[in-house]
Amino acid sequence: AQKVTQAQTEISVVEKEDVTLDCVYETRDTTYYLFWYKQPPSGELVFLIRRNSFDEQNEISGRYSWNFQKSTSSFNFTITASQVVDSAVYFCALSEAMNRDDKIIFGKGTRLHILP
Amino acid sequence: EPEVTQTPSHQVTQMGQEVILRCVPISNHLYFYWYRQILGQKVEFLVSFYNNEISEKSEIFDDQFSVERPDGSNFTLKIRSTKLEDSAMYFCASSELGSYSNQPQHFGDGTRLSIL
Numbered sequence: 001a002q003k004v005t006q007a008q009t010e011i012s013v014v015e016k017e018d019v020t021l022d023c024v025y026e027t028r029d030t031t032y033y034l035f036w037y038k039q040p041p042s043g044e045l046v047f048l049i050r051r052n053s054f055d056e057q058n059e060i061s062g063r064y065s066w067n068f069q070k071s072t073s074s075f076n077f078t079i080t081a082s083q084v085v086d087s088a089v090y091f092c093a094l095s096e097a098m099n100r101d102d103k104i105i106f107g108k109g110t111r112l113h114i115l116p
Numbered sequence: 117e118p119e120v121t122q123t124p125s126h127q128v129t130q131m132g133q134e135v136i137l138r139c140v141p142i143s144n145h146l147y148f149y150w151y152r153q154i155l156g157q158k159v160e161f162l163v164s165f166y167n168n169e170i171s172e173k174s175e176i177f178d179d180q181f182s183v184e185r186p187d188g189s190n191f192t193l194k195i196r197s198t199k200l201e202d203s204a205m206y207f208c209a210s211s212e213l214g215s216y217s218n219q220p221q222h223f224g225d226g227t228r229l230s231i232l
Contacts, residue, residue: 035220037159043205044225045159091159102147102211103172104221106159 002027004094004107012113013082021077021110023092029053031097034068034075035104039089051075079112087114118142122208122224129198130232137193137227139208148191149209149221150183152176159207165191195229203231 003026013019025034036048049059051068059066063080079086092107121140129135141148150162164171165183182194191210195202205228209221 033220037223043228045207045223047220047223050220093159102221103149103161103164104151104159104209105161108158 002029002032002094002096002105004092004105006092006107006110008110009108010111010113012115014115015084016081018078018080019082019112019114021079021090021092021112023075023077023107025073025075025092025094027094027096029096033095033097035091035093035095036066036075036077037091037093037106039091039109041088045091048077082114084114084116087112118222120208120210120222120224122206122227124227125225126228126230128230128232131200132197135195135198135229137195137206137208137229139191139193139210139224140189141191141208141210142212142222143189145210145212145222147171147211147213147221148183148185149211150193151207151209151223153205153207153226154201155204162193162206198229198231200231203229205229 005024007022032053034051038046038048049066056068056070065078067076089109089111091109093104095102095104123138148165151159152162153159161174163173163177163183180196184192205226207226208224211221
């Protein structure tokens with residue numbers, strides 16, 4: 001069965017600090033996709049990244065970086081030099097390629113507070 | 117950039133009434149989805165739709181729910197007789213080619229459904 005665990009329910013850091021959001025996943029499929037979404041207080045889901053299971057290279061996009069480690073089934077997300085606008089709920093998610101329809105299974109989310 | 121649009125942004129309905137949530141997916145997309153997010157909880161898959169039929173549905177998607185693509189552009193979610201526990205944010209999503217696409221699912225901004 002597919003499952004995504006985000007053990008950190010809520011994190012608070014002071015602006016300019018770095019913060020890492022943890023994500024651990026379970027899947028029986030060898031081909032799968034991992035995602036991170038941001039949900040600001042306005043409620044919409046903002047797509048941040050999609051990574052397929054064959055690409056273990058870490059990715060950096062501005063202040064955001066992602067560390068994908070298949071050996072530990074983890075796909076962690078780091079925000080460097082955090083800003084107040086980064087305050088949001090962040091969801092890690094998984095989609096198995098065996099599912100023809102590509103449904104996405106979300107973790108419970110981590111609520112991130114960036115304090116000024 | 118093309119977007120998935122959902123209407124209305126907020127729907128208030130009396131318990132027991134029928135409600136229809138509307139979505140206009142991106143025009144060349146072939147897969148369509150509904151997800152639900154109860155306040156403060158994770159985003160949950162409800163149903164996927166491809167080639168004018170349901171591809172997969174979760175256990176949440178019981179006989180009270182139905183989906184339709186009535187005119188080739190809209191994609192609707194109907195709840196026949198709403199219950200208090202149907203209060204949630206409902207997200208529509210669409211994707212181009214399912215698992216084989218390099219593009220992720222595109223989410224709409226959601227419809228907040230409040231059942232009184």
